[in-house]
Amino acid sequence: MQTKKIIVHGLVQGVGFRWSTQALARQMGIHGNVKNNADGTVAIVAQGDSLKLAEFISKVKASPSPAGYVDKIEVTDIEEKPLHSFNVVF
Template sequence: MKRYRVIVDGIVQGVGFRYFCMYTAKDCRVTGSVRNMSNGMVDIYVQGEEENINTFLDKVKEGIGFIRVDDMRIKPVPVVEGEREFVCLYSEDW
């Protein structure tokens, strides 16, 4: 089990990117969260088996529709025990 924080830059706000991440996470069997940042980037925490995380990140990089990912900064963070789902958060939730 691994967990990463991923900061995503590009055209990722106002284009359905967070919901795309939620549905992709479900398909890839990973947990975590996604939220918009005030600087126009998106903050993702993703947790699961390494292979599933890699599949999730590959799909996120590809995007769909108007989504365009220009850069992803990925760093390992501590695993959150008992996390069961991937959720979309709003800035005030943090």
């Protein structure tokens, strides 16, 4: 089980990006959360097995929201206790 922090840059606020990311994560069995940052980026904490997590990150790069787009992402490994769901954080 791996946990990653993903910072997403691009048109990712106000386009349903968080909700689309939540739907994608739940569909793939990824646990964690997604929230808007004050600087216009979106932060995702994602936890899952390495293959599913790599696939999830790839799909995030392609933008799960058809109205948005991703310019770049930053991915870092983090230590996190086991997570049991995927939620939008306000």
